[in-house]
Amino acid sequence: MSASPNTADVLIFDLDGTLIDSAHDIAAAVNEYLASKGWPEQDPAFVEGFIGNGPRRLLLDLLLAVGLPHDDATVDEAVPTYIANYERSPARHTRFYAHVKEDLHRLREAGFRLGLCTNKPHALTLKVLDLLGIAPLFEAVVGADAAPACKPDPAHLLAVCERMGAPPASVAYVGDTAVDQATAAAAGISFHVVPWGGGSLLKVDEAFRLDRLADLMALKPAAARRTA
Incomplete structure (x- = not known):
């Protein structure tokens, strides 16, 4: 029943x-961080699959999935950088x-x-x-x-x-x-x-x-x- x-x-x-x-704006902020590290940018559709668990899990899971460094120190640095990127343009797309x-x-x-x-x-x-x-x-x-x-x-x-x-x-x-x-x-x-x-x-x-x-x-x- x-x-x-x-x-x-x-x-x-x-x-x-x-x-x-909001996937395109989130992906833009993620890609700005990745580019600052000299790492390959990711397609917004791929980034979208990691949205929902908050910024730290987003970055941790994405870095792990693409085979980039994902230790605590890297993620600790990535989170505030990503958030600062996102805050500059949070609703453009x-x-x-x-x-x-x-x-x-x-x-x-x-x-x-x-x-x-x-x-x-x-x-x-x-x-x-x-x-x-x-x-x-x-x-x-x-x-x-x-x-x-x-x-x-x-x-x-x-x-x-x-x-x-x-x-x-x-x-x-x-x-x-x-x-x-x-x-x-x-x-x-x-x-x-x-x-x-x-x-x-x-x-x-x-x-x-x-x-x-x-x-x-x-x-x-x-x-x-x-x-x-």
Whole structure:
């Protein structure tokens, strides 16, 4: 028997791969670092496969995959350099996935409270949201370095819930990766997956698979729908 989504009045989102396609800007920052070391630049589509676990894991996993030095000292040096590169131009090529911006506005107008839980550094997250014009939509934003521990540790997602005063039973988490899925499961929060980013690769009950963010309107409690 297939599961059915519960109602929710709080929606918390992942950022990269869920709301925005930021792979080209992330790859540009990575490639700027690689070029500074005299190492070969990588295709953005290849870099995209390492996004989701935060800057340190991104760089560690990528360096390991291409056979470059990946010891602690190298990664310790790479992380702040990559972040500085990214901060200089964090949204030049970044785009929303189809209908995302309009659907976020629709969800807010329908009475949903919106939050954000991302493994991107906190200050950088706020800058990207501001540049893209959606910062005011979110009641709480928690980047990886603003949480007790980052995803897939459930403390990250639960920190967003705490800031919003939202019990987990009232929350749905929306993402595109196995990291997002595992985080929600560990936090006891329902998980819904988008069809883009890495979402198509996840094994999720069809009832929790979105075509677009506006599908989340179905989670609105019946009483709220009658008064809307």
